[in-house]
Amino acid sequence: MELRVELFAVIRRDARVEGLGVRALAKRHGVHRRTVRQALASATPPARKTPDRSSPRLDPFKAAIDDMLRADLEAPRKQRHTATRILARLVEEHAATELSYSTVRDYVRVRRAQIDLEAGRRVEEAFIPQVHAPGAEAEVDFGEVWVVIDGVKTKCHLFIYRLSFSGKAIHRVYPTCAQEAFLEGHIDAFEALGGIPTRHIRYDNLTSAVLAVLHGGDRRRKENDRWVLFKSHYGFDSFYCQPGIVGAHEKGGVEGEVGWFRRNHLTPMPEVESLDELNEKIRAWEADDDGRRITGKLNTIGADYATERGLLAALPVDRFDPGLVLHPRVDRSAMITVRMMKYSVPARLIGRKVRVSLRASHLVVFDGHTTVATHQRVASRGGHVVVLDHYLEVLKHKPGALPGSTALASARASGAFTAAHDAFWAESRKVNGDSEGTRELIDVLLLHRSLPAEAVVAGITASLKVGAVTAEVVAVEARRHAATLDSAAAGEGGASSDRHPGARVGVPEQRVVSLTQRRLTDPAAVIAGLPADTRPLPSVAAYDELLPRRTAAAATTTEPNLTKASTS
Structure with a gap:
């Protein structure tokens, strides 16, 4: 519309200023002479006419369609004509084989509303603006x-x-x-x-x-x-x-x-x-x-x-628990099924029912009043969540099941089972054998229940440096690292029960080493970092000297008894 208004204005200006005729104006502006005459007659462009589109194939059957729709006014709601049924009747009764479904559908959608309105079955929808009070x-x-x-x-x-x-x-x-x-x-x-x-x-x-x-x-x-x-x-x-x-x-x-x-x-x-x-x-x-x-x-x-x-009503003191309470049974794989998804729980609960509080984004599993597991809710259908920690007691008795377990794969994918754990496992199996080495790893994994993950990884790293791949060494080093973290945190937040960290400056750090382990690859070599042992091999010769004395003393005490016995 705006373009036509501007065009009419230019045509009228050229005719007024330059005195151009209709033909010249039409040639200059590239329009029909009829458009020029409309512009010269009025500055307002005439409204565009909407052509009445004819439907030569549908027109002969419109009366029949209208009759079907009017008959629907008295028919039960569930037995009224659909566009598909109307087309089928037109083909059967009027041989309308050239009609398409879309043509009939579009006509029925518009015409049904008109017929309902004519019969008073439908009222034109009107919307009334509403005012909403603040906080209401x-x-x-x-x-x-x-x-x-x-x-x-x-x-x-x-x-x-x-x-x-x-x-x-x-x-x-x-x-x-x-x-x-x-x-x-x-x-x-x-x-x-x-x-x-x-x-x-x-x-x-x-x-x-x-x-x-x-x-x-x-x-x-x-x-x-x-x-x-x-x-x-x-x-x-x-x-x-x-x-x-x-x-x-x-x-x-x-x-x-x-x-x-x-x-x-x-x-x-x-x-x-x-x-x-x-x-x-x-x-x-x-x-x-x-x-x-x-x-x-x-x-x-x-x-x-x-x-x-400020106009909203105050919140209540207590927060409502939105969780849905369920009571699934733990299967033989230490898994529960909640809304078609599977989640692991501690293996000691196999065969028992547990209480689950199902939330929108996570679920909490209770054994009595004790929380035993918390999982993020699975979004994809048929998914599962498996936590390695839930199976450690079972794996302690079945160490051979760990390498191919779903729990280990999930722990690796989530980053809970780190490269440090893998390095400790490999070294432990090399020193202690597959079964015992895996059990040492499981003992290390159990430390995660009582110590921060950072401290356990630090303990693993320290044990690998000295070649002492035992859970006891990892535990000592992990607790020492955790204590250091606690002391640092206490020093930042306020007074600490321990001495000030600055008092330890210059004090040599002590290390835990193993004096008994030897590497299987070189039995004669001691653990790296220990000084060469130049002491002579231990001997029990001094103790052997006591044996003759003990024998002679025993013979002296038994001779009188023997003489007395022979005399009698």
């Missing part, structure tokens, strides 16, 4: 999103909680959209925003909250018991939109937020090591979005949220 309302929704997690393309779920007045939104990505993620998303949002809406929160009819929609003209729902408990704990009410696409506009703010956030922050697909890493990035993006201004609003999101925050 919020909206919640889930959206699908694809994420590359540790190199694997994975389908995840984006939870969004949005304050209706300011538009301030909290986003979290979870591997599931089940109730535990639904509740955990609410808790994160409440705590991040510092309060709860005072009126209500708007929802779809999510199965995490709604068991059934109760028809009857109102918005009554049969809610999940745990959801009712959650609402009661945090003190807010729920507002459920109309089912289906009809009610989507009732929470249009969060519906639009799902698409906007996905397009602007999750395109292209984010590549992360874990969902925790992605959610940390999302928190930074949310802070940046505070400077964004939503269309139709005068202030930025951050400015409106500053007004709204």
